[in-house]
Amino acid sequence: MFSNRIYCGEINANDKDREVTVFGWIDRKRDLGGIVFLEIRDITGIIQAVFDSSVSAENAELADSVRSEFVVSVTGKIRERTPETVNPNLPTGNIEIFASDIKILNKSLVPPFPIDIRDSINEEVRLKYRFLDLRREDMREAMLKRHRMMQITRQYLSDHRFIEIETPILNKSTPEGARDFLVPSRINKGEFYALPQSPQLFKQILMISGFDRYFQIVKCFRDEDLRNDRQPEFTQIDMELSFVTPKMIMEIIEGLIKKTVKEITGKDVNYDFPVMDYDEAMSKYGTDAPDTRVGIEIRDCTDIFINSTFNVFSSALSSNGVIRGFAVEDGGRLSRKMTDDYSEYVKKFGAKGFPMFKYNDGKFEGGISKFITDDEKAKLVEKFNLKEPAVVFFSVDKEAIVNSTLAHMRMKIARDLDMVDNNKLNFLWVTDFPLIEYHEEDKRYYAVHHPFTAPLPEHAEMLDNITPETARKMKAQAYDIVLNGVEIGGGSIRISDSAIQSKLFSVIGMSDEEARTKFSFLLDALQYGAPPHGGIALGLDRIMMLLLQRGSIREVMAFPKTQKGQCMMSEAPSPVTEDQLNELSIRVVRK
RNA sequence: GGGGUUGUAGCUCAGUUGGUUAGAGUACCUGCCUGUCACGCAGGGUGCCGCGAGUUCGAGUCUCGUCAACCCCGCCA
Numbered sequence: 320m321f322s323n324r325i326y327c328g329e330i331n332a333n334d335k336d337r338e339v340t341v342f343g344w345i346d347r348k349r350d351l352g353g354i355v356f357l358e359i360r361d362i363t364g365i366i367q368a369v370f371d372s373s374v375s376a377e378n379a380e381l382a383d384s385v386r387s388e389f390v391v392s393v394t395g396k397i398r399e400r401t402p403e404t405v406n407p408n409l410p411t412g413n414i415e416i417f418a419s420d421i422k423i424l425n426k427s428l429v430p431p432f433p434i435d436i437r438d439s440i441n442e443e444v445r446l447k448y449r450f451l452d453l454r455r456e457d458m459r460e461a462m463l464k465r466h467r468m469m470q471i472t473r474q475y476l477s478d479h480r481f482i483e484i485e486t487p488i489l490n491k492s493t494p495e496g497a498r499d500f501l502v503p504s505r506i507n508k509g510e511f512y513a514l515p516q517s518p519q520l521f522k523q524i525l526m527i528s529g530f531d532r533y534f535q536i537v538k539c540f541r542d543e544d545l546r547n548d549r550q551p552e553f554t555q556i557d558m559e560l561s562f563v564t565p566k567m568i569m570e571i572i573e574g575l576i577k578k579t580v581k582e583i584t585g586k587d588v589n590y591d592f593p594v595m596d597y598d599e600a601m602s603k604y605g606t607d608a609p610d611t612r613v614g615i616e617i618r619d620c621t622d623i624f625i626n627s628t629f630n631v632f633s634s635a636l637s638s639n640g641v642i643r644g645f646a647v648e649d650g651g652r653l654s655r656k657m658t659d660d661y662s663e664y665v666k667k668f669g670a671k672g673f674p675m676f677k678y679n680d681g682k683f684e685g686g687i688s689k690f691i692t693d694d695e696k697a698k699l700v701e702k703f704n705l706k707e708p709a710v711v712f713f714s715v716d717k718e719a720i721v722n723s724t725l726a727h728m729r730m731k732i733a734r735d736l737d738m739v740d741n742n743k744l745n746f747l748w749v750t751d752f753p754l755i756e757y758h759e760e761d762k763r764y765y766a767v768h769h770p771f772t773a774p775l776p777e778h779a780e781m782l783d784n785i786t787p788e789t790a791r792k793m794k795a796q797a798y799d800i801v802l803n804g805v806e807i808g809g810g811s812i813r814i815s816d817s818a819i820q821s822k823l824f825s826v827i828g829m830s831d832e833e834a835r836t837k838f839s840f841l842l843d844a845l846q847y848g849a850p851p852h853g854g855i856a857l858g859l860d861r862i863m864m865l866l867l868q869r870g871s872i873r874e875v876m877a878f879p880k881t882q883k884g885q886c887m888m889s890e891a892p893s894p895v896t897e898d899q900l901n902e903l904s905i906r907v908v909r910k
Numbered sequence: 911g912g913g914g915u916u917g918u919a920g921c922u923c924a925g926u927u928g929g930u931u932a933g934a935g936u937a938c939c940u941g942c943c944u945g946u947c948a949c950g951c952a953g954g955g956u957g958c959c960g961c962g963a964g965u966u967c968g969a970g971u972c973u974c975g976u977c978a979a980c981c982c983c984g985c986c987a
Contacts, residue, residue, distance in 0.1 A: 347947080347948085349945095349946050349947065349949050349950095350943085350946095350949090351943060351944055351945070351946060351949070351950085352942070352943035352944060353943075353944035354943095354944040354945065354946080355944095355946095356945080356946055356947070356949085358947075367946090367947070369945080369946090371944070372944075373944075379944095386938095387937090400945090401945085403945085404945055404946080404947085406946090406947050408947080409947075412947085429920070429937075429938060430920085430921095430937090431920055431921075432920075432921050432922095432937090433921065433922095433936085433937070435948090436936095436948075438921080438922065438936095439922085440921065440922080441917090441921080441922090441979080442979065442980070443978075443979050443980090444920095444921080446979090496986080496987080497985085497986050497987080498985090498986085516986095516987095517987090541986065541987090542986095543985055543986040544984080544985055544986075546981085546982080546986085547980085547981070547982095549986070607987095666913090666983095667912095667913065667914090667982065667983050668983075669983085723983095727982095767987090768987075769987090799987080806987065808987095809987060856987090858987090871980090881978090881979065881980090882979075882980070882981090883978085883979090887979095
């Protein structure tokens with residue numbers, strides 16, 4: 320019965336006079352009495368079928384009896400529409416099926432929300448009825464393009480000699496980094512697997528095994544709080560290569576990205592991805608993932624105000640703070656209300672305020688301008704290259720707060736003033752991340768990327784003599800790829816010198832025994848002829864989100880979870896039976 | 911753990927200063943209609959105003975609490 324099927328969206332004028340049968344859902348019905356139009360939808364698109372009661376009253380009556388989302392088969396002859404009845408809004412709008420038969424294959428309840436229009440519907444309802452939501456145009460497009468991206472990736476990487484190898488989902492827990500999802504072991508009572516945060520250790524093992532280029536499109540799991548670009552399970556395009564430099568990896572990734580962007584969006588990315596080191600990104604943009612679509616840059620003004628008598632500035636400077644700011648050439652569009660709101664808004668970043676002044680016709684006005692000396696004014700004009708009417712904002716606090724505040728406000732103001740070009744795709748490599756970071760509260764160092772990341776060769780000896788200050792200066796062979804201010808991937812060259820590896824472990828406060836219990840198999844393997852190697856992982860969901868210009872990665876995932884990690888459709892997570900718990904020797908403690 | 915926004919018909923949303931019978935569009939149901947394509951026309955209200963307390967003669971509206979979704983900080987590479 321289904322063997323002579325043709326897809327709705329694939330019928331065209333060349334099929335004229337052909338008798339076809341389509342199978343699909345009722346997208347819409349227009350009953351004009353003696354004539355009934357049905358729009359039939361399948362995975363490829365929509366086609367109109369016509370039922371004329373003067374040809375078959377029986378068929379027209381049956382067509383009239385269908386409702387939205389009924390599943391039908393329609394048989395008939397393809398014919399061209401007369402010019403005045405062509406629908407230019409429909410890809411198949413120049414033709415239609417002149418139906419000779421219709422069968423109702425299944426009925427449907429009235430759907431809880433419309434399938435046929437691109438209206439924004441409450442996400443809670445969409446997620447509960449995801450099976451219906453996925454029938455809608457936006458989701459269908461997202462799923463088809465996501466499939467396309469995975470196909471391109473597999474083809475491209477295979478062409479570049481990468482081999483796709485699966486790694487375990489049931490894994491060993493390592494308390495470094497994000498929280499693990501744990502899975503109790505029935506056979507080994509009291510013990511747990513962890514779901515992988517990434518296949519990091521296994522892909523390094525594969526290098527040692529001689530598979531010199533590995534890749535995998537793989538689910539990763541992190542039990543952390545959610546955001547619009549963060550889900551507890553997400554998909555990475557993970558890879559690892561032997562005998563490579565960062566430059567080689569970056570070239571391979573650029574090739575893949577450019578091909579993907581072309582296929583998914585039709586756009587050409589005809590520039591080499593700029594490379595910026597971490598220190599420059601932090602000083603100009605206050606973040607390691609700058610959105611370079613916005614030209615506003617941060618400038619350090621600490622030296623200008625070193626002798627300032629303005630209390631806000633002087634007290635911050637006396638407690639080791641910094642003063643940084645940026646200028647917005649706003650053409651007078653920033654209102655008093657907006658700047659007032661901003662000084663409230665910055666509090667979420669830990670800032671106490673958001674001092675500003677306006678620059679107009681060579682004069683400083685409003686805000687803190689009366690606390691600025693003529694000498695300071697001259698220096699500020701030069702520092703920010705002030706010419707046009709502009710507003711200059713400052714942040715004054717500890718460096719981390721200043722960076723965070725300015726990074727966020729730079730983007731917020733740009734969005735408020737409509738200064739962000741949504742058609743741009745600004746890719747950027749950020750390199751030379753710090754290798755380790757000192758945590759004030761814990762009084763210890765942490766690996767910024769992960770503890771197998773190699774330092775820059777010329778910085779390796781700094782490991783012998785680490786202080787919180789020198790730690791900031793020791794850089795890693797680590798690189799992130801950023802698109803429009805979102806980190807879409809990152810990786811590093813790994814340590815293959817066991818002396819450096821054990822030094823690094825000791826610096827981050829991990830004893831040999833501790834390292835051995837956590838990573839024993841990798842440390843063992845590294846002693847059996849480990850090739851120099853490195854890798855990278857791309858966030859598939861985030862890339863799709865950005866390329867399709869969707870507001871969250873949930874829009875490009877078939878079955879995402881809510882912010883509380885729940886699936887509205889299956890209602891996971893859920894309690895389990897006492898028997899199941901007993902079998903696992905687990906008791907739930909209720910608080 | 912914290913801050914914010916939202917929650918009224920299946921869906922999208924309005925609802926004034928607290929005022930007596932809670933509305934619009936759409937969907938849905940019934941009928942009419944032979945070239946529609948967001949078809950049109952006529953008729954029909956299908957409601958736990960998220961939930962629970964409180965204030966009040968009276969609460970969709972005010973207060974407190976609570977739940978959920980979303981956004982953000984912390985957290986997370």
